[in-house]
Amino acid sequence: METVSLHGPALHCGRNCGVTLLRRPGPVCFAQGGVVVARQELEVTRSDQGVCVAAGHVEIDLVEHLFAALGGLSVYRGVELRIHGREIPLLDGGAADLARALQVLGLPTTPPELKVSRAGRIEIDESVYEFEPGTGREVEVTIDFRSQLGNYGLQEARWDGSPRDFAHRIAPARTFGFNEDRARLEAAGRAQYVNLRSVIVFDSGRQLGDSPAEFDELARHKLLDLIGDLYLFGGPPIGSVKAHRPGHSRSHRALKKALQTGLLRRSTNLVV
Numbered sequence: 001m002e003t004v005s006l007h008g009p010a011l012h013c014g015r016n017c018g019v020t021l022l023r024r025p026g027p028v029c030f031a032q033g034g035v036v037v038a039r040q041e042l043e044v045t046r047s048d049q050g051v052c053v054a055a056g057h058v059e060i061d062l063v064e065h066l067f068a069a070l071g072g073l074s075v076y077r078g079v080e081l082r083i084h085g086r087e088i089p090l091l092d093g094g095a096a097d098l099a100r101a102l103q104v105l106g107l108p109t110t111p112p113e114l115k116v117s118r119a120g121r122i123e124i125d126e127s128v129y130e131f132e133p134g135t136g137r138e139v140e141v142t143i144d145f146r147s148q149l150g151n152y153g154l155q156e157a158r159w160d161g162s163p164r165d166f167a168h169r170i171a172p173a174r175t176f177g178f179n180e181d182r183a184r185l186e187a188a189g190r191a192q193y194v195n196l197r198s199v200i201v202f203d204s205g206r207q208l209g210d211s212p213a214e215f216d217e218l219a220r221h222k223l224l225d226l227i228g229d230l231y232l233f234g235g236p237p238i239g240s241v242k243a244h245r246p247g248h249s250r251s252h253r254a255l256k257k258a259l260q261t262g263l264l265r266r267s268t269n270l271v272v
Contacts, residue, residue: 004101010087011062011175011199012050014192017085019066021101024080028070032058032083044232047248049190051228061087064228064248065175069098071231072159072166072224074109093174093198095224099167109163112137113266114230116239120263124250131263132240137161139230140242141223148178149205155219159227161236170227173220176200179208226251237264 007018028039035057042053042060052061066081066088072095079102091097115133122129138161145153159170177191179201185191194201196209200217207213214220226243229251230236243251258264 001104001106004104006089006091006097006101007084008089008091009193009195010085011090011193012190013061013085013087015085015087017083017087017089019084019088019098020082021105022080022082023078023105023107025078027077028075028079028081030058030060030081030083032060036080039232042232044252047252049185051232051248053232058083059086062090063088064225065091065095066098066228067231068224068228069095069102069171071112071227071236072170073099073102073107073163074112075102075107076110076113078107079105090193090195090198092172093195093200094221095171095228096167099171103167111267112237113234114237114264115267116237116241117262117265120258120261122254122257122263124254124257126245127247127250127254128244129246129251129254129258130240130242131258132242134239137236137238138240139223139227139236140240141219141226141246142242142244143219143222144245145218149202153218155216157216157219157223159223159236166227170220170224173217173224174198174200174213175221176202176213176218179203222246229255233259233264234266235264238267 003022005020010017037055041055045054046052050062051064116131120131140158142156197211200213201208233255
């Protein structure tokens with residue numbers, strides 16, 4: 001198959017949006033309104049309640065699940081992503097639909113652009129990121145929402161670096177939030193479409209809706225988000241990344257610092 005299209009309401013803007021995945025030679029690129037840009041050209045313009053990236057006239061909101069699917073399946077070449085609207089649709093609330101679309105295209109896997117060059121630790125506010133060199137890829141996350149969810153809010157999740165593990169365990173993990181934040185988000189023009197099948201929502205420690213979260217689904221979704229953040233910089237890298245209480249903004253700051261200090265280095269063996 002040469003193209004796959006996915007459409008549906010978007011979490012934040014609430015309007016119908018879509019993404020068409022098209023096989024094409026060369027590095028991964030993004031198209032919107034007839035303008036095509038490479039992933040490396042995209043810069044983060046906001047990272048609260050999701051990640052928005054832009055380059056020139058191209059602007060894509062809530063891009064982290066799409067980036068996670070690309071990073072988790074090691075897709076760095078062979079596809080153009082045509083964005084319809086300004087936001088990636090909510091779909092299943094994770095990256096499962098996006099991962100399946102990439103798999104249907106039968107895209108080649110290629111090595112990541114990054115590797116962990118030496119052991120190190122970076123602290124950003126309440127978040128901690130630890131890096132270890134290695135021959136494979138491994139990403140771990142621990143989260144702590146005990147103040148809202150009691151002991152259930154203390155979770156951990158690990159990805160073994162394989163596309164299979166990502167597609168089967170990590171990609172289906174749904175985004176989540178807390179009902180007490182909803183009015184604030186809606187007033188800011190965010191969270192305009194909250195489908196309780198795709199979004200896990202807690203209210204005073206109790207989950208709303210009838211699609212119960214799995215025991216470690218919150219941690220797996222935070223892991224999914226971190227894989228998406230890593231992809232923005234050219235990863236997930238060869239080596240190990242462990243994050244305690246990660247968040248998009250803090251992850252971006254930590255990864256920039258890791259590159260600046262040499263904890264992460266770009267590979268010299270990339271296929272271009």
